[in-house]
Amino acid sequence: MARILIVLSGVDYWTLTDGSKHPSGYWAEEFVVPHRILTQAGFTVDIAAPEDGKPTADPVSLRPEVAGPEADAFAAYIEDAAEALAHPRTLSDIDTADYDAIFLPGGHGPMEDLAHDPDLGRILIEADAAGKIIAPVCHGPAALLSANLPGGRWLFAGRTLxxxxxxxxxLNGTADRAPWLVETVLTARGAVVRSAPETWKANVVVDGNLFSGQNPASSEPLAERVVAALTDR
Incomplete structure (x- = not known):
């Protein structure tokens, strides 16, 4: 069976334009739903984070008014996964050859650490060279910025996501406080961004081995596309 690496941010904050640290981390739905779908498909799923990282769910992502009726279920799932989340694999120790896909949940946390992590950059470069599935969702594509080739060229320049x-x-109320916007930076680096006609609607884009989801609502269909692709293989 396939083996999947879920890479989570290891911070519990997001530095805003004024230098203050806003509570953040990974977005609960974007971890819980894919993790559940991938494990139910019979795949082995490992969790990894930067060295000394402590993956933490963004507290906002667990509020009922944001997460909806599944808020308690998300919190319970995270509690059940507490041991794995407390002791994630370290990115520097990852052998990319051990995995069939790399899944990158969002939340603002990845903008803080994963976007600049050289170990993740190595993993993504190796995974792409081997044709392994790379699947970021929501703010998860910020982590793709870590994959810089010799000479500074970005690995995903020219790719559609x-x-x-x-x-x-x-609309989330965070744009004016963000030190940078993921869509803007990815586009500036050369990505071709394809968005849903309506905000907040699920949207999955596939370009070769790069599978991406637009927002939290895209977590389920993205994970299902990954399962289908790996099953077909």
């Missing part, structure tokens, strides 16, 4: 849009960031 989707990401939490600038408009969704604005």
């Amino acid at each position: 989707t990401v939490f849009t600038n408009e969704e960031e604005r």
Whole structure:
């Protein structure tokens, strides 16, 4: 059976434009739903984070008014996974050859650490070279920025993907406090961004081995696409 590596941010904050640290981390739905779908498919799923990282769910992502009726279920799932989350594999120790896919949940946390992590950059470069599935969702594509080739060229320049849009960031009330916007930076680095016609709607874009989801609502269909692709293989 396939083996999946879920890479989570290891911080519990997001540094805003004024230098203050806003409580953040990974987005609960974007970890819980894919983890559940991938494990139910019979795949082995490991969790990894930067060295000394402590993956933490963004507290906002567990509020009932945000997460909806599944808020308690998300919190319970995270509690059940507490041991694995407390002791994630360290990115520097990961042998990419051990995995069939790399899944990258969002939340603002990845903008803080994963976007600049050289160990993740190595993993993504090796995974892409081997044709392994790379699947970021929402703010998870920020982590793709870590994959820089010799000479500074970005690995994913020219690739088509989707990401939490600038408009969704604005509607979320965080755009004016963000030190940078993921859609803007990915586009500037050369990505071709394809967004859903309506904000907050599920949207999955596949470009070769790069599978991406736009927002939290895209977590389920993205994970299902990964399962289908690996099953077909």
